[in-house]
Amino acid sequence: MKTAKFGGSSLADAAQFRRVRSIVERDPSRSVIVVSAPGKRFKEDHKITDLLYLCSAHLQYGVACDPVFGMVTERYCAIRDELGLSVDLESEFKQLRKKMDDGISQAELVSRGEYFSARLMADYLGYEFVDAADWLRFTLDGAVDRDASYEALARLATGRRVVIPGFYGVMPDGRIRLMQRGGSDITGALAAAALDAEAYENWTDVSGILMADPRIVEEARSISYITYSELRELSYIGAQVLHESSVFPVREKNIPLNIRNTNDPEDPGTVIRESFENEEDKANRITGIAGRTGFSVVTVAKSGMSGTSDAFRRVLGYFSKYNVPVAYTTGGIDCYSCVVESKVLDPYKYAILAELQREMEPDKIHVSEHLAVLAVVGRRMAFRSGSSARIFGALAERNVNIRMISQGPEELNIIIGVEEKDYREAVRALYSCCQ
Numbered sequence: 001m002k003t004a005k006f007g008g009s010s011l012a013d014a015a016q017f018r019r020v021r022s023i024v025e026r027d028p029s030r031s032v033i034v035v036s037a038p039g040k041r042f043k044e045d046h047k048i049t050d051l052l053y054l055c056s057a058h059l060q061y062g063v064a065c066d067p068v069f070g071m072v073t074e075r076y077c078a079i080r081d082e083l084g085l086s087v088d089l090e091s092e093f094k095q096l097r098k099k100m101d102d103g104i105s106q107a108e109l110v111s112r113g114e115y116f117s118a119r120l121m122a123d124y125l126g127y128e129f130v131d132a133a134d135w136l137r138f139t140l141d142g143a144v145d146r147d148a149s150y151e152a153l154a155r156l157a158t159g160r161r162v163v164i165p166g167f168y169g170v171m172p173d174g175r176i177r178l179m180q181r182g183g184s185d186i187t188g189a190l191a192a193a194a195l196d197a198e199a200y201e202n203w204t205d206v207s208g209i210l211m212a213d214p215r216i217v218e219e220a221r222s223i224s225y226i227t228y229s230e231l232r233e234l235s236y237i238g239a240q241v242l243h244e245s246s247v248f249p250v251r252e253k254n255i256p257l258n259i260r261n262t263n264d265p266e267d268p269g270t271v272i273r274e275s276f277e278n279e280e281d282k283a284n285r286i287t288g289i290a291g292r293t294g295f296s297v298v299t300v301a302k303s304g305m306s307g308t309s310d311a312f313r314r315v316l317g318y319f320s321k322y323n324v325p326v327a328y329t330t331g332g333i334d335c336y337s338c339v340v341e342s343k344v345l346d347p348y349k350y351a352i353l354a355e356l357q358r359e360m361e362p363d364k365i366h367v368s369e370h371l372a373v374l375a376v377v378g379r380r381m382a383f384r385s386g387s388s389a390r391i392f393g394a395l396a397e398r399n400v401n402i403r404m405i406s407q408g409p410e411e412l413n414i415i416i417g418v419e420e421k422d423y424r425e426a427v428r429a430l431y432s433c434c435q
C-alpha cells in the first residue's frame with residue numbers, strides 16, 4: 001500500500017483532478033490519498049488557502065467577505081460541475097457561511113480548503129472520505145500526538161481506499177488546529193507512517209529535487225536517489241525541499257519518500273531513504289548543490305588562543321547569548337571564524353563584537369560581509385580522492401575566488417564561501433562537476 005499526497009498545483013482545477021485520477025488508477029496500491037487545497041491555476045491566480053485566510057481577516061475586521069468567499073465556492077463548484085460529480089456543496093457552503101456569521105475560528109475556516117478538496121476527490125475516485133479531524137490529534141502543546149493519531153487512522157483506513165484532507169487536525173478539546181503552511185506534506189507523511197505504507201509519494205509540480213537551483217542552472221537535472229542526511233545538508237543551506245517535520249514520520253519508519261511530478265507522471269522523480277545499497281553504483285559522486293547569499297564571517301584572532309581549552313567555546317558563547325546561530329565555523333591557529341547569516345547577525349552585531357573585544361581582548365576582530373555560502377553534497381564523495389580537485393578546479397577555471405572552505409571528515413559536504421558577486425557563476429561551475 002502506498003500513500004500519495006497531491007499538492008495544491010496538482011488540484012488547481014478539473015483538468016488537474018483528471019491527472020490525479022489517472023495517476024491513482026495506474027497503480028492500484030495507491031490506496032491512501034492525501035490532498036492539499038486547490039492552488040494557483042496560473043501565475044496571477046490565488047491559492048484557496050490564501051483566499052480563506054483573507055475571508056477570515058474580513059470577518060475579523062467586520063468587512064463584508066462575500067466577494068472573496070464567492071471566489072472560493074465558485075472554484076469548487078466549477079471543479080465539481082466539470083467532472084460531473086454530485087457532491088452537494090451548496091448546502092455545505094450555506095452551513096459554513098452561517099458558522100462564519102456566528103463566529104468561526106480562523107483555523108476551522110482555513111481548513112475547509114483541504115476539506116472540500118478531499119470531499120470532491122473522494123467522490124471522483126470512488127474512495128471513502130476520512131476527515132483529518134477524525135484521526136489527526138494534537139497534544140495540548142500543539143505537537144502531533146503520534147500514538148493516538150496512528151492508532152486512529154489504522155482503525156479508520158486499514159484495508160480501505162480513502163482520501164484524507166491535509167494541513168489540519170484536532171486539539172484535545174475537538175477544536176481544529178492548522179499545521180504550518182504547506183502542512184499537507186506532514187499529513188501525508190503521518191498517514192504513511194500510521195499505515196506502514198511501502199512508500200510515501202509526494203506529487204507536486206517538479207520532477208523531484210533538482211541538483212541545483214533552476215533559476216541559475218536552467219538545465220539542472222533532478223536527483224534520482226538522495227539520503228536523508230544529504231537532504232538535510234541541502235535544505236539547511238537553502239534548497240527548497242520538504243520541511244523537516246514532513247520527512248520525520250516516514251524517516252523514522254524507514255519508508256521511502258518519492259517526490260513525483262503530477263504533470264510528468266512517467267518521470268520517476270527523486271527517491272529519499274536512509275541509505276541506498278543497490279542503487280549505489282548508479283549514483284553520482286556529487287548529489288546536489290545548494291547555496292545562499294547574505295552571509296557574514298566574524299573572525300577572531302588572538303595570539304596563543306589555540307593553546308587554551310575554552311577559547312572556542314567562549315567565542316561561540318557570545319553568539320549563543322544573543323541567539324544568533326553560527327552556521328559553519330572554520331579556523332586556523334589562534335584564529336576562529338564564525339559564518340553567520342547577516343540578517344540574523346546584524347541586529348546584534350555590535351553588541352557581540354563589543355563583548356568579544358572587551359572580554360577576550362583579541363589581537364584582531366574582523367567581519368567580512370556579502371559572502372555567499374555553497375554546499376556541495378554527496379555521500380559518494382567520502383573516501384574518494386579527487387572530489388575536491390574537481391570542485392576547486394572548476395571554480396578556478398571560471399575565475400571564482402574562494403574565500404572560505406570547510407569540510408568535515410565525514411565528507412558529506414564541502415562548504416565553500418565566495419563573494420556574493422561570484423555566487424551564480426560558482427553554482428554553474430559546481431554543477432559542471434556533477435556529471
Ligand code: ASP
Binds near residue numbers: 008184
Ligand atoms: N493549503 C495549505 C497551504 O497552502 C497546506 C498545503 O498545501 O500543504 O499552505
